[in-house]
Amino acid sequence: MTTTDERPAGFENNDHKPVGHGRMLRKEDPRFIRGKGRYVDDVQLPGMLHCAILRSPVAHARIVSIDTSAAEAHPKVKAVVTGATLTGLGLAWMPTLSGDVQAVLATDKVRFQGQEVAFVVAEDRYAARDALELIDVEYDVLDPVVDVRKALDPSAPVIRDDLDGKRNNHIFDWETGDEAATEAVFASADVVVSEDIVYPRVHPAPMETCGCVADYDRIDSRLTLWSTSQAPHAHRTLYAIVAGLPEHKIRVISPDIGGGFGGKVPIYPGYVCAIVGSIVTGKPVKWMEDRSENLTSTGFARDYIMRGEIAATRDGRILAVRTNVLADHGAFNGVAAPVKYPAGFFGVFTGSYDLQAAYCKMTAVYTNKAPGGVAYACSFRITEAVYLVERIVDCLAYELKMDPVELRIKNFIQPEQFPYRTKTGWLYDSGDYEPTMRKALEIAGYDDLRKEQAERRARGELMGIGVAFFTEAVGAGPRKDMDILGLGMADGCELRVHPTGKAVVRLSVQSQGQGHETTFAQIVAEEIGIPPADIDVVHGDTDQTPFGLGTYGSRSTPVSGAAAALVARKVRDKARIIASGMLEVSVADLEWVKGAFHVKGDPEKSVTIQDIAMRAHGAGDLPEGIEGGLEAQICYNPENLTYPHGAYICVVDIDPGTAQVKVRRFVAVDDCGTRINPMIIEGQVHRGLTDGVGMALMEMIAFDEDGNCLGGSLMDYLIPTALEVPDWETGFTVTPSPHHPIGAKGVGESATVGSPPAIVNAVVDALKPFGIRHADMPLTPSRVWDAMRGVPRPPV
Amino acid sequence: MQVSMIVNGEEVTREIEGRLLLVHFLRDHLGLTGTHWGCDTSNCGTCVVWLDGEPVKSCTVLAAMAGGHEVRTVEDLERGGELDPVQRGFMECHGLQCGFCTPGMMMTARALLDRNPDPSEGEIREAISGQICRCTGYATIVRSVRWAAAHEANSPAGGAS
Numbered sequence: 001m002t003t004t005d006e007r008p009a010g011f012e013n014n015d016h017k018p019v020g021h022g023r024m025l026r027k028e029d030p031r032f033i034r035g036k037g038r039y040v041d042d043v044q045l046p047g048m049l050h051c052a053i054l055r056s057p058v059a060h061a062r063i064v065s066i067d068t069s070a071a072e073a074h075p076k077v078k079a080v081v082t083g084a085t086l087t088g089l090g091l092a093w094m095p096t097l098s099g100d101v102q103a104v105l106a107t108d109k110v111r112f113q114g115q116e117v118a119f120v121v122a123e124d125r126y127a128a129r130d131a132l133e134l135i136d137v138e139y140d141v142l143d144p145v146v147d148v149r150k151a152l153d154p155s156a157p158v159i160r161d162d163l164d165g166k167r168n169n170h171i172f173d174w175e176t177g178d179e180a181a182t183e184a185v186f187a188s189a190d191v192v193v194s195e196d197i198v199y200p201r202v203h204p205a206p207m208e209t210c211g212c213v214a215d216y217d218r219i220d221s222r223l224t225l226w227s228t229s230q231a232p233h234a235h236r237t238l239y240a241i242v243a244g245l246p247e248h249k250i251r252v253i254s255p256d257i258g259g260g261f262g263g264k265v266p267i268y269p270g271y272v273c274a275i276v277g278s279i280v281t282g283k284p285v286k287w288m289e290d291r292s293e294n295l296t297s298t299g300f301a302r303d304y305i306m307r308g309e310i311a312a313t314r315d316g317r318i319l320a321v322r323t324n325v326l327a328d329h330g331a332f333n334g335v336a337a338p339v340k341y342p343a344g345f346f347g348v349f350t351g352s353y354d355l356q357a358a359y360c361k362m363t364a365v366y367t368n369k370a371p372g373g374v375a376y377a378c379s380f381r382i383t384e385a386v387y388l389v390e391r392i393v394d395c396l397a398y399e400l401k402m403d404p405v406e407l408r409i410k411n412f413i414q415p416e417q418f419p420y421r422t423k424t425g426w427l428y429d430s431g432d433y434e435p436t437m438r439k440a441l442e443i444a445g446y447d448d449l450r451k452e453q454a455e456r457r458a459r460g461e462l463m464g465i466g467v468a469f470f471t472e473a474v475g476a477g478p479r480k481d482m483d484i485l486g487l488g489m490a491d492g493c494e495l496r497v498h499p500t501g502k503a504v505v506r507l508s509v510q511s512q513g514q515g516h517e518t519t520f521a522q523i524v525a526e527e528i529g530i531p532p533a534d535i536d537v538v539h540g541d542t543d544q545t546p547f548g549l550g551t552y553g554s555r556s557t558p559v560s561g562a563a564a565a566l567v568a569r570k571v572r573d574k575a576r577i578i579a580s581g582m583l584e585v586s587v588a589d590l591e592w593v594k595g596a597f598h599v600k601g602d603p604e605k606s607v608t609i610q611d612i613a614m615r616a617h618g619a620g621d622l623p624e625g626i627e628g629g630l631e632a633q634i635c636y637n638p639e640n641l642t643y644p645h646g647a648y649i650c651v652v653d654i655d656p657g658t659a660q661v662k663v664r665r666f667v668a669v670d671d672c673g674t675r676i677n678p679m680i681i682e683g684q685v686h687r688g689l690t691d692g693v694g695m696a697l698m699e700m701i702a703f704d705e706d707g708n709c710l711g712g713s714l715m716d717y718l719i720p721t722a723l724e725v726p727d728w729e730t731g732f733t734v735t736p737s738p739h740h741p742i743g744a745k746g747v748g749e750s751a752t753v754g755s756p757p758a759i760v761n762a763v764v765d766a767l768k769p770f771g772i773r774h775a776d777m778p779l780t781p782s783r784v785w786d787a788m789r790g791v792p793r794p795p796v
Numbered sequence: 797m798q799v800s801m802i803v804n805g806e807e808v809t810r811e812i813e814g815r816l817l818l819v820h821f822l823r824d825h826l827g828l829t830g831t832h833w834g835c836d837t838s839n840c841g842t843c844v845v846w847l848d849g850e851p852v853k854s855c856t857v858l859a860a861m862a863g864g865h866e867v868r869t870v871e872d873l874e875r876g877g878e879l880d881p882v883q884r885g886f887m888e889c890h891g892l893q894c895g896f897c898t899p900g901m902m903m904t905a906r907a908l909l910d911r912n913p914d915p916s917e918g919e920i921r922e923a924i925s926g927q928i929c930r931c932t933g934y935a936t937i938v939r940s941v942r943w944a945a946a947h948e949a950n951s952p953a954g955g956a957s
Binding site for chain 2: 025026028029030031032033034035036037038039041042044124125126204205206207208209256257258259261290291292512513514515679680682683686687688689690713714715719721722723725727728
């Protein structure tokens, strides 16, 4: 284990436990800082070929003809494959994670700009790109559906005419809560405030794009796939189902992943193309999308048009929240969410408040845009839910002329109400909200900030203070409620202690930078007292690890972390029996103290876990009925989700001359229950806060009226650099979860969820002198400029 | 065409296409996969290497243009079994998560410290502003570079550790 006492001033350094939970440098870093990480594009196999995909230049068109003859004649080309070829193999269409189908390669029509039309396999990546230019596709261009508000017009072109009997662009209606009870509360409320709130389409844009290397062995009928996958086990099962390959002959390896953020949960057509390419050529085939392909075709997020309504008493008691949502799912319903939750966990839009009623009605539609929807650290749509409620609560504060902090505190669910059943049916496990809010206020110096704001306003300066308080629902999920395509959302874990007391733990979840090799070693160390440095964490390889559904929705610690703790306790239980034999006392007479069993009242008589491991594998008798070895395996089915919360405060300054928003300060106080590695938690929070600056101020995947994507490169899709973000100020409270074996809650997406409303609330607060109650993200200078001048909001 | 250059102190000569990008030359022809590729448009900086001591984005440099010049990549930061203080700083201060932007960030940081041994937070942010990290939110990268400045041999910022 590596620790150090030397820290830069102000560096968090609050735990030096010899083993287990606490700050610990990451076990994965030595390879990364040497440039020795192994990402998918680093995989080079003998004879490997390269795949490149031809994509649609238009949003909606019928394919009249495809001529591949010139591409096939290219001297370095080994294969050219179209939708027609795939139709012959039964692979032209594949199921999405939400029960729709998506074209692997277009057969009849193209339905979004960037859709896959054909692919080439060639000797090198440049030649593969050259050959794409030689494919001649004739399109009969159709009117696209771009404006989601017009998708259900009777005159709208039908996008999914591939579906039997489909005569409109409707996907589903969904509702939650009690419509009548909510209407009754609204009808009699003193104050009702409503606002149209848009969460625009954004993109997770991890630094590593999506890609894979497919290696199909014709002799053994075995497929090895190195893939940028957040869910290697689920992917393997789906490949088995889709391609008809036997599951035991498929090995999915997710090596080091350069960020995922939900964008690497779905199976994309490119993966299937590479697999087909390898089967067809008999050679390994690599496919790596470029940045433009990444931004235009894989894994968008959000795109909810929301009407938010809130009912309250005149003195600021919030009674009910109601919302109507129009969801743009793109051309295929590719949402990655549990089957019974087509809107993800949007149902937690009731936020952190004790309400009398709540209701949501949602309609999801097809448009001629890329599929996706659940990605970008959204915790299954909780980003949208929290943004809605935290924005509408601020609108209420504006109308009531109440301080937004006071309004929130007045309506918090109280600690004694937990576990708390919300009006939309969610069971919040634990929470103590006011201390978290108070801590944020204290770090920010809230009262002084308000005084400063008053002084600046008097001078005509635009300073804003934004507050947001969130509760998340993470750790999907209990198998009675949650599955993806019939696969329960449980996670397996195996722990094997070697004779010398070193150990290996095998996980079903997969790190994309979260530091699992460190955190999970710490979880196991805390339970069985073997130092983290002596515990190897194996993940990201279906041949090496037990089944489970992977890493997304902040589920690694809530689900797999619980599995790791429980499997370690199972090993410890066995170790206790072996120790009782070694010490010749009954099991009940043993006491466990960090890494050793002592005889109660006689601490001199003790055996360490390392002693026990050697005995378990050694010669000599073991207690009756006990097998040799020291290992265990479990599959953990969570009893509930975990519900982290947090209080965020943002301070912005707006240049009145340019309308440029500068985030001056950001205070984040998070409560994720038991903290395993504070350094890693802080890093996760920092990441999400930066996402928030991006979404609130910079990022949007926009389209023109013809359906051309306007955010197809990092020159157009703006992501925060070090200059757009402040030095984050973080703090924490600890409210353990009663529904998790070590009390931990997920934290990976908390800040992405909580920061956008804090920033937007700050900008709107700064614009209060203009009489502005709401403005839509991203609050670019032009949008803020328009808002200041009363220009109507732009359509999305 | 044939191109020769010094990469990490060693002369290499290869037969290449004139259009080959330096990033692909390093990765695919020399197997130096520590340098990453992320955007094509010089925005992300995961591909930053040194060309004659200056950080450049190797996705927008042709391998042929590097002919006759010296290239240094992340694989050369550790020398004689000793990690560069920048590498140690990134580990100590959690300046990385997924590790994808890290080589480019470290190469820029090393160049910054070579000309400015005691940079301020603002100078560090400016130096890395042509690069994107999606994981860290940058604050820990700034801390990492400050840590390195304080732990350089003969450091004016704090003395060697």
